Amino acid sequence: MRQTSLRLRAGIVSLTILLVFGLAWHIGVSGSGPTQQMDPEYAKLMGQTAVQGKSAMPGPLDVLAKIWSHLKEPFYDRGPNDKGIGIQLAYSIGRVLLGYGLAMLVALPLGFLIGMSPLMARALDPFIQIMKPVSPLAWMPLALYTIKDSSISSIFVIFICSLWPMLINTAFGVSSVRKEWLNVARTLEVGPIRRAFTVILPAAAPTIVTGMRISIGIAWLVIVAAEMLVGGTGIGYFVWNEWNNLSITNVITSILVIGLVGMILDQALARVARAVSFPE
Amino acid sequence: MSAKFISIEGITRRFEAPDGGMTTVFEDIWFAIARGEFVCMIGHSGCGKTTVLNILSGLDLPDDGAAIVDGKAIEGPSLDRAVIFQSHALLPWRTVLGNVAYAISSRWPKWSRSQVEEQAKRFIEKVGLKGAETKKPAQLSGGMKQRVGIARALSIEPKILLMDEPFSALDALTRGTLQDEVRRICLETGQTVFMITHDVDEAIYLADKIVLMTNGPEAMVAEIVENPLPKERDRNQIHRHPAFYAIRNHLIDFLVSRSKTFKSEIPADYDRRKPPVVLPQNQPQPLPPSHEAGRKVA
Numbered sequence: 318m319r320q321t322s323l324r325l326r327a328g329i330v331s332l333t334i335l336l337v338f339g340l341a342w343h344i345g346v347s348g349s350g351p352t353q354q355m356d357p358e359y360a361k362l363m364g365q366t367a368v369q370g371k372s373a374m375p376g377p378l379d380v381l382a383k384i385w386s387h388l389k390e391p392f393y394d395r396g397p398n399d400k401g402i403g404i405q406l407a408y409s410i411g412r413v414l415l416g417y418g419l420a421m422l423v424a425l426p427l428g429f430l431i432g433m434s435p436l437m438a439r440a441l442d443p444f445i446q447i448m449k450p451v452s453p454l455a456w457m458p459l460a461l462y463t464i465k466d467s468s469i470s471s472i473f474v475i476f477i478c479s480l481w482p483m484l485i486n487t488a489f490g491v492s493s494v495r496k497e498w499l500n501v502a503r504t505l506e507v508g509p510i511r512r513a514f515t516v517i518l519p520a521a522a523p524t525i526v527t528g529m530r531i532s533i534g535i536a537w538l539v540i541v542a543a544e545m546l547v548g549g550t551g552i553g554y555f556v557w558n559e560w561n562n563l564s565i566t567n568v569i570t571s572i573l574v575i576g577l578v579g580m581i582l583d584q585a586l587a588r589v590a591r592a593v594s595f596p597e
Numbered sequence: 598m599s600a601k602f603i604s605i606e607g608i609t610r611r612f613e614a615p616d617g618g619m620t621t622v623f624e625d626i627w628f629a630i631a632r633g634e635f636v637c638m639i640g641h642s643g644c645g646k647t648t649v650l651n652i653l654s655g656l657d658l659p660d661d662g663a664a665i666v667d668g669k670a671i672e673g674p675s676l677d678r679a680v681i682f683q684s685h686a687l688l689p690w691r692t693v694l695g696n697v698a699y700a701i702s703s704r705w706p707k708w709s710r711s712q713v714e715e716q717a718k719r720f721i722e723k724v725g726l727k728g729a730e731t732k733k734p735a736q737l738s739g740g741m742k743q744r745v746g747i748a749r750a751l752s753i754e755p756k757i758l759l760m761d762e763p764f765s766a767l768d769a770l771t772r773g774t775l776q777d778e779v780r781r782i783c784l785e786t787g788q789t790v791f792m793i794t795h796d797v798d799e800a801i802y803l804a805d806k807i808v809l810m811t812n813g814p815e816a817m818v819a820e821i822v823e824n825p826l827p828k829e830r831d832r833n834q835i836h837r838h839p840a841f842y843a844i845r846n847h848l849i850d851f852l853v854s855r856s857k858t859f860k861s862e863i864p865a866d867y868d869r870r871k872p873p874v875v876l877p878q879n880q881p882q883p884l885p886p887s888h889e890a891g892r893k894v895a
Contacts, residue, residue, distance in 0.1 A: 495687040504674045505703035595690040596735035
């Protein structure tokens with residue numbers, strides 16, 4: 318009872334904040350009426366901003382109308398510079414999943430190795446410590462130069478930025494598996510492969526998935542910037558293209574869409590985290 | 598039946614001390630366990646009891662000497678020797694059934710799923726957990742968790758059962774019930790058991806022989822006490838047995854004083870390879886009781 322009433326109250330407050338913000342936004346950008354007398358022909362040339370005191374910033378209703386138009390036709394394709402927001406999103410999500418998947422293929426086995434071998438942990442530590450703080454976009458020129466393909470380069474950038482959290486968390490999770498569980502496996506003469514899959518992996522899974530959740534968040538942050546740089550397709554390119562088109566409504570729309578997709582990706586991994594967690 | 602099913606022959610274990618030197622936990626320990634015997638080891642913390650058990654389980658290796666089981670030196674863990682851990686060490690992501698089945702499928706990898714489950718259920722029932730098969734360890738009380746640990750160890754039908762203070766984390770009531778059950782099961786199957794405990798009454802109730810360790814470091818086996826109580830014993834009646842207080846006083850006396858002083862007053866005929874075997878008997882005891890209460894039989 319208390320639980321639902323708290324949720325309800327929070328919902329009401331959220332909605333109120335949204336309405337107040339929307340209203341303030343609406344008032345803030347609406348015109349203050351005719352500012353000066355001028356020739357109608359001249360006024361047409363000057364535009365609403367100069368004549369009506371209206372802000373160049375679109376209002377919430379404009380943005381809603383834009384979102385509606387995108388929702389009606391998300392996947393249209395009218396040439397390289399005019400694709401539906403759904404197509405652009407699909408490009409970005411595809412790149413993120415590809416780069417992220419490749420990072421998983423590398424980070425999980427390598428993390429296992431580092432976690433199980435104190436020697437490898439020490440030997441690889443300096444490389445990881447130096448590479449980890451590098452902004453993934455700093456890799457872009459090197460990627461473009463070696464790969465010579467902008468789309469694959471952005472996948473590489475996603476790969477490199479997803480790698481570190483997964484690698485570090487996997488190594489940490491594997492190395493901190495409780496000794497007593499390993500001893501159980503040892504007294505039962507469980508072989509190394511079976512031990513890895515039946516004891517170490519389930520024991521380290523919550524830590525590993527936490528790393529994966531951090532990675533997907535970073536990957537989604539980075540893809541927008543990477544696509545702004547390399548251009549062509551993707552939601553990042555879309556934002557930059559609409560900025561060049563001076564379509565602020567589209568820029569705001571994409572911000573909302575980027576946030577929404579990021580939230581969905583995060584929630585998906587939160588679900589995985591719940592599935593692999595175990596109470597002690 | 599070999600009188601020396603398990604033979605501990607001159608084992609020594611040293612660890613690196615924090616100051617860089619070596620600490621000898623125990624040195625040149627000899628004792629033997631016959632098939633079907635229930636042996637308890639008693640000593641204060643730091644005497645290396647757990648290390649002895651780890652060497653028997655194969656999780657640790659001695660620096661000198663050897664632990665020999667059935668004519669073969671122990672070189673690593675084996676499914677022939679099951680361990681019941683003090684902390685129960687259940688895999689928390691597996692159910693009760695899953696934990697027991699994990700051990701069984703390690704023991705008999707070729708068994709079918711239904712064979713494994715059948716065996717697991719049989720042993721879960723044996724420790725009185727029928728109906729809790731699908732529960733996760735986190736949903737169980739401490740006593741129930743340890744029951745699962747016992748079921749897991751017994752289900753692989755080991756030649757030797759090793760127990761490291763299995764009941765010390767439990768409340769007194771649960772401890773009593775579990776002792777009864779372990780005793781019943783071990784008697785039924787003629788299980789060879791080596792158990793470490795702090796608890797004198799637990800040792801008297803369960804053990805055939807009790808190995809007394811002096812205080813560490815450089816601990817040694819002071820003597821081996823034979824339990825004068827009959828094999829058939831009843832928890833509620835044993836204190837009426839004429840020899841009960843003889844052995845109890847003897848053990849407590851050892852823990853209180855002799856475990857400290859033994860090393861400084863080693864008897865002239867003491868032989869590390871054959872620690873004296875003592876059978877405490879009911880006889881008029883001087884107050885306070887001293888170690889003369891024990892009569893040497895070896």
